[in-house]
Amino acid sequence: MKKMMDPRIFHKLFQLNWGIISLIFLISAIGWGLLISAGGGNAHIWAFKQMMRFGVGLGIMLVIALTDLRWWLRFSYIFYGLSFLLLCAVEVMGFIGMGAQRWIDLYILQLQPSELMKIALIMALARYFHSQSQPIPLSKLTPPLLLVLIPTFLVLKQPDLGTAMVLLMSGGALFFLAGVSLWTFGAALVVAGASVPLLWTFLHDYQKQRVFMFFDPSQDAHGAGYHITQSKIALGSGGFWGKGYMQGTQAYLNFVPEKQTDFIFTLLCEEWGFLGGSVLILLYSLLIFLCSRVALTSQNDFGRYVASGITMTFFLYMFINIAMVMGLLPVVGIPLPLVSYGGTAMLTLLMGFGFILNVGLHQTHKVPRLSIGIL
Amino acid sequence: MSREENTNFLPRALFVGILQISLVMILFCRMYYLQIFEGSHYHLLAEGNRIFSRPLVPLRGQIYDRNGCVLVENETSFRLLLLVDRKKDIESTLTALEEVISLSAEEKEEILKKVGKKHSIDAIVLKDGLTWEEVSAIELHAADLPGISLEVGARRHYPLLSEGAHVLGYVASPSEKEEEEEPILAIPGLKTGKVGLEKYFDQRLRGTPGYRTFEVNARRKIVRDLSQNESIPGEDIHLTLDGRLQKYASEVLSEYESASAVVLDIQSGEILALVSTPSFDPNLFPLGISHHEWGKLRDNPYVPMTNKVISGLYPPGSTIKMFVALAALEAGIIDKTTTVHCPGYFYVGDHPFHCWKKHGHGFINVSNAISESCDVFFYEIAKRAGIDRLSATFKAVGLGEGGGLEGFPHCKKGLIPTKEWKKDKKNANWTLSDTIMTSIGQGYMQASPLELVVVIARLVGGKKVIPHLEGGENPSFENLEFNPEHLKLIKEAMANTTNSPSGTAFFGRIQQEGKEMGGKTGTSQVRRITLEQRRAGQTKTNHLAWKYREHGIFVGYAPIHNPRYAIAVVVEHGGGPRGAIQAARDILLKAQLLEEENKE
Secondary structure, rough: OOEEOOOOOOOOOOOOOOHHHHHHHHOOOOOHHHHHHHOOOOOOOOOHHHHHHHHHHHHHHHHHHHHHHOOOOOOOHHHHHHHHHHHHHHHHHHHHOOOOOOOEEEEEEEOOHHHHHHHHHHHHHHHHHHHHOOOHHHHHHHHHHHHHHHHHHHHHHOOHEEEEEEEEHHHHHHHHHHHOHHHHHHHHHHHHHHHHHHHHHHHHHHHHHHHHHHHHHHHHOOOOHHHHHHHHHHHHHHOOOOOOOOOOOOOOOOOOOOOOOOOHHHHHHHHHHEEEEEEHHHHHHOOOOHHHHHHOOOHHHHHHHHHHHHHHHHHHHHHHHHHHHHOOOOOOOOOOOOOOOOOHHHHHHHHHHHHHHHHHHHHOOOOOOOOOOOO | OOOOOOOOOOHHHHHHHHHHHHHHHHHHHHHHHHHHOOOOHHHHHHHHEEEEEEOOOOOOOEEEEEOEHHHEEEEEEEEEEEEEHHHHHHHHHHHHHHHHOOOOHHHHHHHHHHHHOOOEEEEEEEOOOOOHHHHHHHHHHHOOOOOOEEEEEEEOOOOOOHHHHHOOOOEEEEOOOHHHHHHHOOOOOOOEEOOHHHHHHHHHHHHHHHEEEEEEOOOOOEEEEEEOOOEEEOOOOOOOOHHHHHHHHHHHHHHOOOOEEEEEOOOOEEEEEEEEEEEOOOHHHHOOOOOOHHHHHHHHOOOOOOOOOOOOOOHHHHHHHHHHHHHHHHHHHOOOEEEEEEEEEEOOOOOEEEEOOOOOEEEEHHHHHOOOOOHHHHHHHHHOHHHHHHHHHHHHOOOOOOOOOOOOOOOOOOOOOOHHHHHHHHHHOOHHHHHHHHHHHOOOOOOOOHHHHEEEOOOOOOOOOOEEOOOOOOOOOOOOOHHHHHHHHHHHHHHHHOOOOOOOOOOHHOOOOOOOOEEEEEEOOOOOOOHHHHHHHOOOOOOOHHHHHEEEEEEEEOOOOOOOOOEHHHHHHHOOHHHHHHHHHHHHHHHHHHHHHHHO
């Protein structure tokens, strides 16, 4: 792996999966339009900043896409290790700073290590499973289990229930795709079910309240359940055609909290109706389909696992967020991917797509298995 | 290690894919349910409710005098608020409102102007200070008045009425310019200090606004409170003023058309009373003064809106003589035994300058020259000392600095003329005549009553006191850099002015033992007495029209044995110092009596 970059870079650029890139661009552009509307027609409030972040993220995505996949295989544990250290650093700083602290302030951007961890975890698991021979014996499952559970626990302590859920579920999906026997899965589910009461004690009061509220939002219509009730009113009042761009009333009147971040789907549905919401979900589905195809057509296990893991993460973001604003899931802090206002989520997602494009580019490459070891 | 391919990947990936598709289908179903099936229900809910977030006006701090008596307070008052949603229904609401309470054309115009400025939904104050009748009428017709709500607030009240108006100032609604500079002032119902102490301490008195968020229904009635963040009341301020002395001084000065007086504690620099007459009722302002009332105040020839203590600049007249003497003494040009012969006139070239005493004082020393206010003595020593020495001494005691009440609104600085100043402003060389005029406080020289009282307090106390209006710890002041013997000599000469039968203010002395005052009279000419008038034997201006009469000034201190209070009184166009002397006497005596009363 001496050469990180292939010299025939332009040839590679042509081979990129431009379908995926166009969809990313399209979805992000919808996001910018919504952010302008959320800012009351003023692009300076959120939209411009988001566009700039997209530009930076796009650059990172292309760089990642054009590097050699084997290089990433080699460094996946290092990547995981670094992310893990940052996560611990946040934990220590959060302990000092009191309260919820999820990010490290890098001055130009606030780095959220839990976001990096979403990618790093998939890379590390992909490498681990790539190096195992099939069928994987039960005894070989302890290391990857720890790879998943330790960061999940740290993130849960931050407290960031949403990210912890995404880590656990995307990790679980990789276990499943890697061919772990269904019996083992069944047993794990039983254990997980049994440990729910234990996990419950780790949750903060407000998190517990959100779960309660999810089951009965009307109980406290202007307390914790207020957000979700108002979100549903705004969304529902959009009807089929919507109220028109910048014509949404609920969001402007501040009924809907966080209208530019987690609840931006509400704004879309209020202004563009069922039609707008459906178009966005269809675009997401198409993007997920294209990404899944990359995973399926890859001829090496590492590539398959990386692509399917990241696609899974993306799907989870989308599903949890939309289900949340429609009152199908409790309110956990998960942004709408590529659309919600926010820096690190955007960068992480574009990094992730960089890996998917990379896998697509190198789908016929034979990737050697590495022996156990860090490098 | 032999490797077998992961044959499970493809089927399991397909399973995951199917799972994802089903989950997306669930999203579609839910969206369909909310937007199409239940759409009209939610549409109704969305139309019905609005959330208003409204800042809450903080309670303004109260102002107390040195004895803890309230000088500025808040009274409960009712405000009528209108929640503006869409502009179009304002007119109909106002029409409905007019049937319940009376609104003047002026008020209506003001309201429509305010509505025009609001971009989105907000609350505006329709009327402040409602009467009980109006409150009950509105309550009764509440159902017909969409968007209208009553709010209990506080109204500023000034119990001293016109007697404290200048020093305390008043509050009123912020101007558009003020709102632009400080957007927080745009809070409906918030008042801001416009002049006086209300402006001086505005930031501290103001407090921090709170926020109230509430949900209103389609008729803009409040359905429920969502959150309330209480406002933090402003700070109470305790002043050095004595309300009783302030009131008394106002009464004393009300005998004259236009006058001002200020009393200072010589040791601490505390201002005990600060009065300017005629005055105005500050209670007219918080609710908005009518054009008619404002016009009356503005057009009054005695300028009731001006605080003459700090904004009035007058030639100090003979009250400057102590400082001319001080300059000569310090320079070693004279000592306490030096005498000058006063024949009643003094020639500069062939131009005579007169002493107020037609036939002169004869041979006179510095002490008697002060107490008898001999002009020729000061012409002579000023000529010997020169303007540079005089202006340096005036500057050293603190004339021309505005009195040291830093940041107090409308504080004006007096003028110490110098050679450079004249060259610069008048484009002419300084002449001996200018020095002569300056030595008796006429000509270019100007000072405000506040500056005069401060320099007297410094002269008498020997310390560089700085006046202040807020109570609390008193700072210690540096000593003046003058020979204490000289200060003592001048102080005694001032005591003689009022207590020696030959003194110019003997008639106005305080006769109670132990409370005697010292001081110096002054007269500042508004119009020069012409040569013809003088030849006709006319040296006074009493018979002239009011605005051409001389200003009467008196600066003084009391008691003479252990000076505590300094005073400056100006009676505008008093036609001589008589009125000023009497007013100063009464006020200084009252200050001492009040002190005794407090001790008991």
